[in-house]
Amino acid sequence: MGPMVGALRPSERAALRQLARNELPRLYALARRLGGVDPEDLVQESLLRACRSFGSLRDLQAGPKWLTTILTNTWRDWLRKDLREPDEVPVEEDGPFSLYRTIEEEDPYPYSDTLHVDVLGAFSEHDVREVLQRVPPRYRVALVLRYIEGYSTTEVAEMLERPPGTVMSQLHRARHRFEREMWDYAGESGLLVGAAAGEGRGQREVGS
Amino acid sequence: MTPPIGCGEAVRRLWEFLDGGLDAADHLQVEQHLAWCLRCCGEVAFARELRGLLRTRTGITLPDDVRNRMEHFIDELGEETEERSRP
Ligand SMILES: [Zn+2]
Numbered sequence: 594m595g596p597m598v599g600a601l602r603p604s605e606r607a608a609l610r611q612l613a614r615n616e617l618p619r620l621y622a623l624a625r626r627l628g629g630v631d632p633e634d635l636v637q638e639s640l641l642r643a644c645r646s647f648g649s650l651r652d653l654q655a656g657p658k659w660l661t662t663i664l665t666n667t668w669r670d671w672l673r674k675d676l677r678e679p680d681e682v683p684v685e686e687d688g689p690f691s692l693y694r695t696i697e698e699e700d701p702y703p704y705s706d707t708l709h710v711d712v713l714g715a716f717s718e719h720d721v722r723e724v725l726q727r728v729p730p731r732y733r734v735a736l737v738l739r740y741i742e743g744y745s746t747t748e749v750a751e752m753l754e755r756p757p758g759t760v761m762s763q764l765h766r767a768r769h770r771f772e773r774e775m776w777d778y779a780g781e782s783g784l785l786v787g788a789a790a791g792e793g794r795g796q797r798e799v800g801s
Numbered sequence: 802m803t804p805p806i807g808c809g810e811a812v813r814r815l816w817e818f819l820d821g822g823l824d825a826a827d828h829l830q831v832e833q834h835l836a837w838c839l840r841c842c843g844e845v846a847f848a849r850e851l852r853g854l855l856r857t858r859t860g861i862t863l864p865d866d867v868r869n870r871m872e873h874f875i876d877e878l879g880e881e882t883e884e885r886s887r888p
C-alpha cells in the first residue's frame with residue numbers, strides 16, 4: 594500500500610472528472626496506438642495515477658498534455674522489459690531503407706503515372722494500424738506522440754524524459770522502420786498484388 | 802552562401818524539414834537542394850503523403866461498451882482512491 598493520499602476537494606474532483614470525460618476518446622485511441630497492453634486497463638490505471646497527482650497540475654489548460662504524459666509513462670512502466678529488448682534489425686540496416694526508392698525500384702504498378710500514391714492508397718485504416726503495431730514499442734511511441742498526437746520534438750522529449758537529440762534520432766529510425774514495415778506488410782498480405790495482376794485474380798475468382 | 806548538400810543528407814532531414822523542425826541554416830540547405838533535385842522533390846511529396854497517412858489512417862473510435870464502462874469509472878474517480886485501488 595502506498596501512503597494515504599489526501600482526498601481531492603469536491604471542486605478538484607469535478608474538474609478531474611470533467612477533464613477525463615473530455616479526453617476519454619483520445620486517451621483510449623492513444624492507448625490502442627501505443628499497443629501491447631489492454632487499452633482499457635491502461636486508461637483506468639492512468640486516471641488513477643492522475644487522481645493521485647492532481648495537485649501537480651497547476652493549469653487545467655495543460656490537462657490534456659498532462660494526461661498524455663501520465664498515460665505514456667504508465668505504458669512505459671508496464672512495457673519496461675519490451676522497451677529494453679535489443680532490436681532484431683541491426684542499426685546499419687535500419688537506417689537507409691527508403692520506401693520511396695523501394696517502390697521506384699520494385700515498380701509494383703508498371704502502368705501507373707502515380708506509382709507512389711497508388712501504393713499508399715492500397716493501405717486501409719486497418720492496414721496502417723497493423724503496420725504501426727509491427728514497429729517496435731520504443732520507436733512506435735515516438736511516432737505516435739510526434740506524428741499522430743502532434744506534439745513537438747521538444748514536448749516528446751519532455752514526455753519521454755530524453756534529450757531532444759535522442760528523440761530526433763529515435764524518430765529518424767522510427768520513420769525508416771515504419772517505411773520498412775509498410776513494405777514488408779504489403780508483400781506479406783498481398784496488398785499490391787491486386788494492382789499488377791488484377792485481371793488474373795479476377796479470372797481466378799470467376800473460375801473457382 | 803551555405804554549402805550544398807547531397808541527396809542522402811537532404812532525405813535524412815526531410816521529415817523535420819516538413820515539420821519546420823530544422824534550424825534556419827539547415828532548412829535553407831534543404832530548400833536549395835530541392836530547387837534543383839527533382840528526385841528529392843518526389844521524396845518530399847511522398848514524405849508528406851506518408852505523414853498524412855500516419856495521422857489520418859490510424860483512426861480509432863471508442864466502442865460504446867468501453868465508453869459506458871469508462872464513464873462509470875470516471876463517475877467514481879477521486880472517491881476513496883486508496884480503497885478502490887486495493888487489489
Ligand atoms: Zn536530391
